[in-house]
Amino acid sequence: xxxxxxxxxxxxxxxxxxxxxxxxxxxxxxxxxxxxxxxxxxxxxxxxxxxxxxxxxxxxxxxxxxxxxxxxxxxxxxxxxxxxxxxxxxxxxxxxxxxxxxxxxxxxxxxxxxxxxxxxxxxxxxxxxxxxxxxxxxxxxxxxxxxxxxxxxxxxxxxxxxxxxxxxxxxxxxxxxxxxxxxxxxxxxxxxxxxxxxxxxxxxxxxxxxxxxxxxxxxxxxxxxxxxxxxxxxxxxxxxxxxxxxxxxxxxxxxxxxxxxxxxxxxxxxxxxxxxxxxxxxxxxxxxxxxxxxxxxxxxxxxxxxxxxxxxxxxxxxxxxxxxxxxxxxxxxxxxxxxxxxxxxxxxxxxxxxxxx
Numbered sequence: 001x002x003x004x005x006x007x008x009x010x011x012x013x014x015x016x017x018x019x020x021x022x023x024x025x026x027x028x029x030x031x032x033x034x035x036x037x038x039x040x041x042x043x044x045x046x047x048x049x050x051x052x053x054x055x056x057x058x059x060x061x062x063x064x065x066x067x068x069x070x071x072x073x074x075x076x077x078x079x080x081x082x083x084x085x086x087x088x089x090x091x092x093x094x095x096x097x098x099x100x101x102x103x104x105x106x107x108x109x110x111x112x113x114x115x116x117x118x119x120x121x122x123x124x125x126x127x128x129x130x131x132x133x134x135x136x137x138x139x140x141x142x143x144x145x146x147x148x149x150x151x152x153x154x155x156x157x158x159x160x161x162x163x164x165x166x167x168x169x170x171x172x173x174x175x176x177x178x179x180x181x182x183x184x185x186x187x188x189x190x191x192x193x194x195x196x197x198x199x200x201x202x203x204x205x206x207x208x209x210x211x212x213x214x215x216x217x218x219x220x221x222x223x224x225x226x227x228x229x230x231x232x233x234x235x236x237x238x239x240x241x242x243x244x245x246x247x248x249x250x251x252x253x254x255x256x257x258x259x260x261x262x263x264x265x266x267x268x269x270x271x272x273x274x275x276x277x278x279x280x281x282x283x284x285x286x287x288x289x290x291x292x293x294x295x296x297x298x299x300x301x302x303x304x305x306x307x308x309x310x311x312x313x314x315x316x317x318x319x320x321x322x323x324x325x326x327x328x329x330x331x332x333x334x335x336x337x338x339x340x341x342x343x344x345x346x347x348x349x350x351x352x353x354x355x356x357x
Contacts, residue, residue, distance in 0.1 A: 004031040004065040007072035008043035016069045019292040031063045060087040075171040078103040085110035091118040099173040102349045119309040120316040122186040127290030129264045143247030148227035150188045152181035153235035167209025169352045175211035181231030186319040194222045202330035217326045260289045331355045
C-alpha cells in the first residue's frame with residue numbers, strides 16, 4: 001500500500017511512522033501533508049518521505065495513495081477523512097474521529113462496499129492481552145461479566161491547554177472524556193459489548209478551559225453488567241486502569257499509554273481451583289503490545305481481504321455514541337439510553353448539545 005500522512009505533529013512521528021515501518025513489507029510512506037511548509041519538509045527529511053505537500057487535495061490528486069493516516073487536530077478530521085475516501089483511499093484516523101455523531105455519519109457516508117473504509121485509532125483493542133480476554137469471555141471461560149471499572153486518570157498542566165484548539169467544544173469536541181479516556185472506554189466496550197444506559201456528571205474543576213477537566217459515569221450494559229468510568233486530567237499519579245469482575249475471575253489491567261501481557265492479572269474466584277484452567281487464563285497465545293503497529297497490521301489484513309476494519313463503521317461509532325450520551329447525561333442531569341440520540345437531538349450535532357458546563 002502507498003501510504004500518506006496528513007498532519008506532521010508529534011503523534012505522526014512517534015506512533016504512525018514506526019507502525020508503517022514495521023509493516024514495510026506491505027506499506028510504504030510516499031507523501032506527507034502539513035499546512036506548515038517548513039515542518040512538513042523537516043518531517044520528510046527526518047523520516048525519508050519522498051514528497052512533501054501543504055495541500056491535501058493536491059497530494060491526493062498527484063500521489064493517489066491507497067491509505068492515508070490522518071493525524072491533524074480533531075476539528076479537521078471529518079472533512080479530511082471524507083476527502084480521502086472520495087479519492088479512493090482507505091483511512092486511519094486519529095482519535096477522536098470527529099466532533100459529533102452527525103460528523104461521523106456524514107464522514108463514513110463516503111465509504112463504499114469493499115472499501116475504501118475509514119478506521120479509528122482505537123489501538124488498545126489489538127494487543128494480545130485484550131484479544132485473549134475477549135476470547136475467554138466469548139467462550140464463557142471466565143463466567144458472566146458483572147462489574148467493571150474504567151479509569152483514565154492522567155495529568156495535563158495548564159500550559160497543555162495553551163494550544164488554541166484544546167479544551168474547546170468547537171475544535172476538540174470535549175475534554176478528557178473525548179480526547180483521553182476514549183481509548184480505555186473503547187476497550188471497555190470492545191470487551192463487554194453494547195451499552196444500554198448512562199448516568200454521568202462532569203465538571204471544570206481547575207483548568208481554564210471551556211470543556212470539562214473531569215467526568216464520571218455509571219453505565220449499564222445490554223448483558224446486565226454495570227461499569228464505573230472516571231476520566232481526568234487532574235491526577236498527578238497517572239494511570240490507565242480497567243477491572244472486570246466476572247463470576248469466575250477478576251481480570252485487571254494497569255498501564256499508562258500502552259500495555260503488554262505482563263500488565264494483565266487474573267485472580268480466580270474462590271470456587272475455581274483447576275490450576276490448568278487458571279494457567280490457561282494467564283497465558284495468551286501471543287505477546288503483542290497494544291500499539292498503532294498492532295492496529296495497522298489488522299487494518300492491512302482487512303485491506304487485503306477487502307473487508308471492513310474492526311474500528312470502522314459501527315465499530316468506530318460505538319464509543320463516540322457512549323461519549324455523546326455521557327455528555328448529555330452530565331449536562332441535562334438525567335439518564336440517557338442507547339439509541340435516543342438521533343438526528344433530531346442537539347447532542348447528535350454537538351457533543352455538548354449547545355449547552356455549557
